[in-house]
Amino acid sequence: MKRRFIAFAGLMLALGCVSCSRAGQIVKVLTDVQKVQAQVAKDTGINNITVNLRNGAYLQIGIVNSSWNDKPTEEKKAKALEIAKSAYDAYAAKAELRGVSVAFVVQRDYLGLFHYSNARDSYNFDVSGAAAAPAPI
Secondary structure, three states: OHHHHHHHHHHHHHHHHHHHHHHHHHHHHHHHHHHHHHHHHHHOOOOOEEEEEEOEEEEEEEEOEEEEOOOOOEEEHHHHHHHHHHHHHHOOOOOHHOOEEEEEEEEEEOOEEEEEEEEEEEEEEEEOOOOOOOOOO
């Protein structure tokens, strides 16, 4: 009986360590993404920014309700590249990245019940292979 308890306790301890390791990885990724958000906000002067990491390899940056929504396409594309480079530089695990996308997003709430979101313009940049920084796809 005592051996079963010791084996069970050992199994639970091993599973706990695996869970702690996974939780530590999640916390690191969240911290890294927060750093990207803070850096992009600092560089752009815009506070309403979303940052997502997809499949551990694609950073998605959303610039929400900014004055850039009304700029001409070429200006937005240049700004998106600048933002992508800033995000790439701020991300700690940049060697794992394959791409960075920047979208200029319009979000609205109506009566607190209806939510509207439209990523009007999205620009994708490749960072895989020999590229040392985001480059247009």
